[in-house]
Amino acid sequence: MMHFGHANALRQAKSMGDYLVVGVHSDAEIEIHKGPTVMKEEERYAAVAACKWVDMVVPNAPYTTTVDVLDKYDCDFCVHGDDITTLADGTDCYQAVKDAGRYQECKRTQGVSTTELVGRMLLMTRDHHRRSNSQDSNSIAGLPSEEINSFRRGLGKKAVSTNISHFLPTSKRIIQFSNDREPNPGDTIVYVDGAFDLFHLGHIEFLRRARELGNYLLVGVHDDTTINAIKGANYPVMNLHERVLSVLQCRYVDEVIIGAPYSVTKDVLEKVYKVNVVAHGTKPSPPDTDGQDPYQLPKELGIYQEIDHLANDTTTTTIINRIINQRQTYEDRQARKSAKAILEAEKERVAQDTATA
Secondary structure (H helix, E strand, O other): OOOHHHHHHHHHHHHOOOOOEEEOOOHHHHHHHOOOOOOOHHHHHHHHHOEOOOOEEEOOOOOOOOHHHHHHOOOOOEEEEOOOOEOOOOOEOOHHHHHOOOEEEEOOOOOOOHHHHHHHHHHOOOOOOOOOOOHHHHOOOOOOHHHHHHHHHHHHHOOOOOOOOOOOOOHHHHHHHOOOOOOOOOOOEEEEEEOOOOOOHHHHHHHHHHHOOOOEEEEEEOOHHHHHHHHOOOOOOOOHHHHHHHHHOEOOOOEEEEOOOOOOOHHHHHOOOOOOEEEEEOOOOOOOOOOOOOOHHHHHHOOEEEEOOOOOOOOHHHHHHHHHHOHHHHHHHHHHHHHHHHHHHHHHHHHHHHHHO
């Protein structure tokens, strides 16, 4: 998955130079070395290209980065996170560029990973944003309780990571992701809103089309309680701050309202900026908790527009269903990743003990 942790790595990498080239591996390459992907390669190419710190995307990039690869794209050095990435045989993917002195590291974003997000989807748990002992907070949408319990027991036997989110939001991180740009006089300001959970190609294409309707795109991101009240089940998968960062890293977005109301109100239209256009997708939205159309006001004002796009069928639910429908495959992936993480942690502990001694 392309998540805000990747975006933060790209932000750091861009700050080290002037032009950022990002290689994205194919599904086949990732399958060999890490296991099945969540988002398909074309979706990942588009997601990386939509990140505002990226200048160029190299599709089907080799899993091992060599000096020849750097030279081919006129790159002075390679940047990777401070976590070790290895081939299936345990070889360091970046050893060649390290030996050539053309390697730099950035800080990995703690508290988020594809493995951790897949774990949330496997269990469809809300515990990452709300601790509760109630039965519904531990349920999986649409499954009988006995099947849920059986599923959990199976996961436990395989030592699959099902941790709640350990991401700790800070004002500094939000500032790092934000744009330092106000709308100019006369700009057409477009407002859109949504959950933007598991930020994906459907979101990207929607935001791209919305940005084309004006000069400045203001995005409202609903809070966790609002989304759960409207969508029910175990949504959202990602908490509010995780979703805000996912939206802010997108090159089409200028500003975000954090915890925007589900219904578009007069305050939303006037108190941040004077909104000229309110856009929404072609699929009807569920009513607000009071039964009202959330877009009633902009429709009455004649500023409401609907947007259609080619990725309209890609939704958060379709991403989750990929995981749920292939549970065994992803459970096995999670077990391998968990075992690898334990091994690496043990190696690091031994190295620290040795250094101390």
